[in-house]
Amino acid sequence: MKKIKFPKPETWPELSKRPLIDFTSISDTVQKVFQAIKNNGDGSVKAYTNLFDGVELEKLQVSQDEIKKSLERVPEDLKQAIQLAAANIEKFHRTQIDQPQKTETTTGVVCWRESRPIDRVGIYIPGGTAPLFSTVLMLGIPAKIAGCSEIVLCTPPDKNGTINPTILYTAQLIGITKLFKVGGIQAVAAMTFGTDSIPHVDKIFGPGNQYVTAAKLQAQNYGVAIDMPAGPSEVLVIADQSAVPSFVAADLLSQAEHGTDSQVILLSDHEQIIDAVLKEVTIQMEALPRKQLAAQALLSSKAILLKSVEECINFSNQYAPEHLILAIENYNEAIPKITNAGSVFLGNYSCESAGDYASGTNHTLPTNGYARNYSGVSLDSFVKKITFQELSSQGIRNIGPAIELMAEAEQLQAHKNAVTLRLKALQNG
Numbered sequence: 001m002k003k004i005k006f007p008k009p010e011t012w013p014e015l016s017k018r019p020l021i022d023f024t025s026i027s028d029t030v031q032k033v034f035q036a037i038k039n040n041g042d043g044s045v046k047a048y049t050n051l052f053d054g055v056e057l058e059k060l061q062v063s064q065d066e067i068k069k070s071l072e073r074v075p076e077d078l079k080q081a082i083q084l085a086a087a088n089i090e091k092f093h094r095t096q097i098d099q100p101q102k103t104e105t106t107t108g109v110v111c112w113r114e115s116r117p118i119d120r121v122g123i124y125i126p127g128g129t130a131p132l133f134s135t136v137l138m139l140g141i142p143a144k145i146a147g148c149s150e151i152v153l154c155t156p157p158d159k160n161g162t163i164n165p166t167i168l169y170t171a172q173l174i175g176i177t178k179l180f181k182v183g184g185i186q187a188v189a190a191m192t193f194g195t196d197s198i199p200h201v202d203k204i205f206g207p208g209n210q211y212v213t214a215a216k217l218q219a220q221n222y223g224v225a226i227d228m229p230a231g232p233s234e235v236l237v238i239a240d241q242s243a244v245p246s247f248v249a250a251d252l253l254s255q256a257e258h259g260t261d262s263q264v265i266l267l268s269d270h271e272q273i274i275d276a277v278l279k280e281v282t283i284q285m286e287a288l289p290r291k292q293l294a295a296q297a298l299l300s301s302k303a304i305l306l307k308s309v310e311e312c313i314n315f316s317n318q319y320a321p322e323h324l325i326l327a328i329e330n331y332n333e334a335i336p337k338i339t340n341a342g343s344v345f346l347g348n349y350s351c352e353s354a355g356d357y358a359s360g361t362n363h364t365l366p367t368n369g370y371a372r373n374y375s376g377v378s379l380d381s382f383v384k385k386i387t388f389q390e391l392s393s394q395g396i397r398n399i400g401p402a403i404e405l406m407a408e409a410e411q412l413q414a415h416k417n418a419v420t421l422r423l424k425a426l427q428n429g
Contacts, residue, residue, distance in 0.1 A: 001252075001264070001266065001278060001281065001298050001301045001302060001303045002301070002302050002303070003274060003278070003302075003303045003304075003305070004302055004303070004304045004305065005271070005304075005305045006305060006306065006307065007304060007306075009314075012315055012318045012319075013318065015302065015304070015315075015319075016315075016318050016319040016320075016369070018231060018232070018234075018263055018368050018369065019232075019261060019300070021210060021213070021231060021368075023210070023213075023214045023217070026210065026211060026214055027214065027218075029185070029211075030185055030211070030214045030215050030218050031218065033048055033185040033186055033189055033215075034185070034189045034192070034193075034215075034218055034222075036048070037186060037189040037190055037193060037195065038189070038193045041190075041193075041195035041196055042060060042195045042196050042197050042198075044186070045060060045182055045186045045189075045190050045195060045197075045198070046060070048184070048185070048186040049157070049181075049182060049183075049186060052183075052184050052185075052186070053156055053157060053159075053183060053184070054159055055157050055158070055159055055160070055161045056161070057157070057161055057181060059197070060180050060181060060182055060195075060197040060198060061178070061179065061180055061181075061197055061198075062163055062168065062179040062180065062181055066162070066163070066168070067168050067171075067172055067179070069165075070163070070165035070166075070168040070169060071165070071168070071169055071172070073165040074165050074166050074169045078166065079169065081358070082133070082137070082166075082169070082170055082173065083173070084358060085134070085137055085357050085358035086137050086141060086170075086173060086174060088358055088359060088360035089137050089138065089141050089358075089360050089362070090141050090145065091360055092359075092360030092361060093141060093142045093145055093360075093362070093378070093379050094145060096142075096378055096379035096380065097145070097379065098113075098114075098115050100112045100113065100114045101113075106395065106398045106399055107394060107395065107398055108391060108392040108393070108394035108395025108396070108397070108398055109389065109390075109391050109392075109395040109398065109399060110389065110390045110391075110395075111387065111388065111389045112387070112388050113385050113386065113387050113388070114385075114386055114388065115146075115380075115383040115384070115385055115386075116383060116384050116386055117146045117147035117148045117149065117382060117383055117384075118146070118148055118202050118203050118382055118383065118384060119148065119149050119150065119202055120148070120149065120150040120151075120152070120199060120200065120201040120202050120203075121143050121148050121150070121151055121152070121201055121202065121203050121204075121205060121382060122152045122153075122154065122188075122191035122201035122203070122204040122205065122206075123135075123136070123139045123140060123143070123151065123152065123153045123154070123176075123204075123205050123206050124154055124155070124183075124187060124188065124191075124204060124205065124206030124207070124208055124212060124216075125153060125154070125155040125167055125206060126155070126156070126183075126206075126207060126208055126209070126212075127155050127156040127157070127158070127163070127164060127167070127183060128156065129290075130258075131155075131164035131166065131167055132207065133164065133166040133167045133169075133170040134170075134356060134357050134363065135206060135207065135363070135364065136153070136167060136170040136171050136174070136176070137170060137174065138362050138363050138364050138377065139205045139206060139364065139377065140153070140170075140171065140174045140175075140176050141174055142362070142377065142378065142379045142381065142382050143382050144174060144175060145379060145382075146379055146382035146383050148382055150178065150199060150201070151176050151178065152178045152180070152191060152198065152199050152201055153171055153176050153178065153179045153180065154180045154182045154183065154187035154188075154190070154191060154198070155167055155179075155180075155181065155182075155183060155187075156181070156182065156183020156184060156187070157181040157182075157183070161181065162181075163179070163181050178199065180197065180198050182198065183212075184208075184209075184211050184212060184215070185211050185212070185214075185215040187212075187215075188204060188212060188215035188216055188218075188219055189215060189218075189219075191204055191219075191224070192204070192218075192219040192222050192224045193222070201224065202224065202225065203224065203225040203226065203227070203382075204216055204219055204224060204225070204226050204227070205226070205227040205364065205377065205381070206227070206364070207230060207364070208230070213229075213230045213231075216230070217229070227364060227377055227381060228364075228366050228370060228374045228377075229366075229368065229370055229374070230367060230368070231367040231368030231370075232258070232259060232261040232262050232263055232367065232368075233255055233258040233259070233262050233263070233322060233367065234255060234262065234263030234264070234265075234321055234322045234323065234367055234368075235251060235252065235254070235255040235263075235264055235265070235321065235322070235323040235324075235325065235352055236265040236266075236267065236316055236319055236321035236323070236324050236325070237251055237252060237265070237266050237267065237324075237325040237327055238267045238268070238309065238312040238313065238316060238324070238325070238326050238327065238328055239266065239267070239268045239270075239273050239274075239277065239327040239328065240268065240269060240270060240273070240309055240327070240328040240329060241270050241272075241273060241329075242327070242328060242329040242348070243268075243273055243277075243327035243328070243348065244327070244348050245273065245276035245277045245279070245280045246280045246284070247327065247348055247351070248266065248273075248277045248280070248325075248327055249277050249278075249280030249281040249283075249284050250280075250284060250351070251325055251327075251351055251352050251353075252264050252266060252277070252281060252298075252301070253281060253284055253285060253288065253294055254351070254352055254353055254356075255297075255323070255352070256293070256294035256295075256297040256298050256301065257288060257290040257291075257293055257294045257297075258293070258297075259293055259297065260293055260296035260297055261297065262293075262297040263297075263300075263301070263321075263367075264297060264298060264301035264302075265301065265302055265303075265304070265319065265321065266301075266302070266303040266304065267304050267306055267312040267315055267316065268303075268304075268305060268306070268312070269305070269306055269307060269308050269309055269311070269312060270305075271305050274303045274305055277303070278303060281298070285298075309328055309330075309334070310337075313334055313337050313338065316338070316340075316341070317337075317338070317339045317340045317341075318340075319340075319369070320340035320341065320366075320369045320370070320371040320372045321340075321341055321342065321371065322341075322342040322343070322365045322366060322367045322371065323341075323342060323343055323345065323352045323355070323365070324338065324341040324342075324343070324344045324345070325344075325345045325350070325351075325352060326344065326345065326346050326347070327347070327348055331346045331347055332346070340371050340372045341371050342365030342366050342367070342371045342376050343355050343361055343362075343363075343365055343376060361376075362376050362377045362378060363376075364376055364377035365377075393426055396419065396422050396423065396426070397423065397426065400419045400420075400422065400423050401423075403415075403416070403419045404416045404419050404420060404423075407419070
């Protein structure tokens, strides 16, 4: 990690920049795959699965027999851990259920808002070296609570055409039944258009590599919504003299091991803490199976010494991290000052891994600075909000004249007439 001392505030925007993701080099591939799947459906999905993943598939949907066999391959203690996480995630997301609140804005004018589930949602789950079965929980559980009528899950197969058994166990645990062994661009395209096997969806969720990210952006051109723009995973830790260096180092490495492009930032007002953390990072990294990935990520990571914790918070708000860890003594006092962050972890024992797996909050969060204007996935991500209004005869009398004046000022005579006719009818009994 590069150590930087007391950078001037005018340099903070430059220090906050992430590496640009250049999709131009892969946009032609994405468009080509989309067009092929739009025209040829399952045939092109299978062809691109063979091309990109090196596996020939007869059927795209995971069979019940495959699911049943996978359940036997998941250790019992892991099943119990997943069940604990699922219970906490469900408990937290159920608190987000809205109850309609009717408001009489003027006598005789009642307005309110109600939630309705998005009918069909697609969930993309990465496979490969890090099969993210935890993301099945994070996306599937709120989709179920919201009442989405159809949940489609796509995840890439291995070279034998099989799916990681823990992903299948987790999906069946929460009641997802439409599972497909398809990954990459072809999975997103299939959910965008729909094929004979894979249903069309209204919104696509889930992380992925640059190809999946580019495909999700392309899906929006065809009327399919996505959860949020995505970039590499990131963490920013603010550590004062009360921080435990070994804990902080572990948190930094937990993000660095995601991939070579992971973003890792350490801020402190004590140089001794920074030095102690960097020493711990070196020690702990040697024991990591994914140390090559972590080491590469740390080459572009920063440890920044600032004058105070308040300055650290100001820098963090400028950076807008996906994950923010406050390893500081008076973290409760800092909470109101946090304006840009995906999810915040308070104190020495609130490790970022807790939010990734089992505390209950959602781990699908805005990256790449999008925490300035996006929220993480929540129950709201799976619903639409519909407003209602009901006007009585007294209500139209009360606000009708104002509507007439405003409509006429905008030269929208038909708008005015819709009110005028009603007022005349009431006047005439």
